[in-house]
Amino acid sequence: MIAIIDYVAGNVKSVENAVKKLGYETLITSNPEEIGNAEKVIFPGVGEASTAMNYLRLKKLDELIPTLKQPFLGICLGQQLLCDFSEEGNAKCLGIFNLKVKKFPSTDIAPHTGWNNLQKMNGPLLEGISETDTFYFVHSYYCEIGENTTSECDYILPFSATLQKDNFYGTQFHPEKSGDVGSLVLQNFLKL
Amino acid sequence: MLKKRIIPCLDIKDGKTVKGIQFEDLRIAGDPVELAKKYVNDSADELVFLDVTATLEGRKTLIELVEKLSLEINIPFTIGGGISSAQDVEALLKAGADKVSINSAAVRRPELVREIAQQFGNQCVVVAIDTKNINGEDYVFINGGKIQTQLKTLEWVKTVADLGAGELLLTSMDFDGTKNGFDIRMLQNVSQVCHLPIIASGGAGKMEDFTEVFTETKVTGALAASIFHFNEIKIVDLKENLKQNKISIR
Numbered sequence: 001m002i003a004i005i006d007y008v009a010g011n012v013k014s015v016e017n018a019v020k021k022l023g024y025e026t027l028i029t030s031n032p033e034e035i036g037n038a039e040k041v042i043f044p045g046v047g048e049a050s051t052a053m054n055y056l057r058l059k060k061l062d063e064l065i066p067t068l069k070q071p072f073l074g075i076c077l078g079q080q081l082l083c084d085f086s087e088e089g090n091a092k093c094l095g096i097f098n099l100k101v102k103k104f105p106s107t108d109i110a111p112h113t114g115w116n117n118l119q120k121m122n123g124p125l126l127e128g129i130s131e132t133d134t135f136y137f138v139h140s141y142y143c144e145i146g147e148n149t150t151s152e153c154d155y156i157l158p159f160s161a162t163l164q165k166d167n168f169y170g171t172q173f174h175p176e177k178s179g180d181v182g183s184l185v186l187q188n189f190l191k192l
Numbered sequence: 193m194l195k196k197r198i199i200p201c202l203d204i205k206d207g208k209t210v211k212g213i214q215f216e217d218l219r220i221a222g223d224p225v226e227l228a229k230k231y232v233n234d235s236a237d238e239l240v241f242l243d244v245t246a247t248l249e250g251r252k253t254l255i256e257l258v259e260k261l262s263l264e265i266n267i268p269f270t271i272g273g274g275i276s277s278a279q280d281v282e283a284l285l286k287a288g289a290d291k292v293s294i295n296s297a298a299v300r301r302p303e304l305v306r307e308i309a310q311q312f313g314n315q316c317v318v319v320a321i322d323t324k325n326i327n328g329e330d331y332v333f334i335n336g337g338k339i340q341t342q343l344k345t346l347e348w349v350k351t352v353a354d355l356g357a358g359e360l361l362l363t364s365m366d367f368d369g370t371k372n373g374f375d376i377r378m379l380q381n382v383s384q385v386c387h388l389p390i391i392a393s394g395g396a397g398k399m400e401d402f403t404e405v406f407t408e409t410k411v412t413g414a415l416a417a418s419i420f421h422f423n424e425i426k427i428v429d430l431k432e433n434l435k436q437n438k439i440s441i442r
Binding site: 017077106107113134177180183 | 194196197232237262266267286287290359388389410412
């Protein structure tokens with residue numbers, strides 16, 4: 001069973017559809033016990049960081065998530081919330097990745113909206129992906145680059161397109177909206 | 193490098209596509225899901241669906257359509273038409289839409305933009321603007337271009353950017369349907385007053401028009417309807433052509 005964390009503003013439906021299409025059973029939930037018992041956990045992200053963190057605290061998921069041992073995937077805001085801190089609403093986040101989430105400088109077009117490619121890729125999540133493959137991004141804040149960065153994307157400046165530390169994975173792009181290469185990334189996660 | 197987006201737009205009424213659509217395979221003509229799948233296979237970067245249904249029954253059918261689309265297509269899609277409250281938005285996003293486009297309702301009550309952005313994030317709020325040049329000044333039109341407002345387009349762009357719009361869909365009423373190319377002047381002017389991603393709409397007739405809009409303006413997406421529906425330009429061919437012209441394309 002793949003748990004998809006439900007938190008009001010998330011685009012859980014698209015993620016659920018994408019995972020089901022790959023042949024896995026899903027459960028959309030914010031129940032700590034159900035999340036704790038799942039084989040894998042996906043944390044889709046849409047919305048605002050401080051509001052999302054408040055919701056996680058309300059459901060006591062801020063305490064649960066860092067203790068999870070099964071493969072965990074944060075998507076978009078989901079990846080950002082796995083970092084230490086976000087400038088969006090000055091939110092203290094979950095602290096898995098020792099990184100800050102910053103706002104794109106206002107000198108160029110933001111949000112970063114559309115299809116972009118990845119560089120300096122490594123790790124199991126991006127197996128089979130090449131530098132010419134493109135993924136769908138839409139975000140105004142980005143994760144810095146650090147030791148847990150497993151690929152970079154360049155928009156205005158280079159930032160972490162994917163992150164990994166132990167069982168925790170993150171993608172800034174939306175694999176569920178990135179066509180066939182996006183499905184491949186989800187498949188890579190689901191077979192971990 | 194961020195790629196420029198090619199975006200087909202489909203008009204929907206009572207869950208079916210309207211406006212003439214001519215493909216060799218006419219079975220798919222009325223079915224938005226089949227048509228959407230065809231465009232995804234043709235490498236469209238996003239899709240926009242504009243619902244022109246006026247009835248309550250038609251709106252319910254729209255939600256069912258969004259659910260089906262969400263099951264069948266794995267690229268982003270936007271739903272617009274008749275959205276006037278955060279509840280409308282919630283229903284569409286829950287059904288699986290990625291973004292909503294609001295037009296007249298935002299002009300009537302600008303706070304709507306802020307409400308949607310706060311509740312669901314800026315990224316899902318596309319503000320659609322129908323603009324027309326009157327005596328040298330660009331004005332916003334509402335109700336499908338039927339009613340002229342006193343709002344100047346550039347002022348309105350600044351307002352919705354401040355209210356939290358995540359993207360703009362700009363349709364030039366002067367150029368729409370002419371097939372003479374996009375409204376370069378208007379699009380350049382808008383890019384100078386805001387840093388939001390812009391989708392250009394209105395006027396596309398040939399492949400060179402897309403090269404022109406991506407070279408001459410800062411727009412990151414270009415939208416068209418009939419030239420794609422009538423197979424006058426195939427998206428795969430268009431993208432090949434743009435690549436040859438050194439435009440960054442997926």
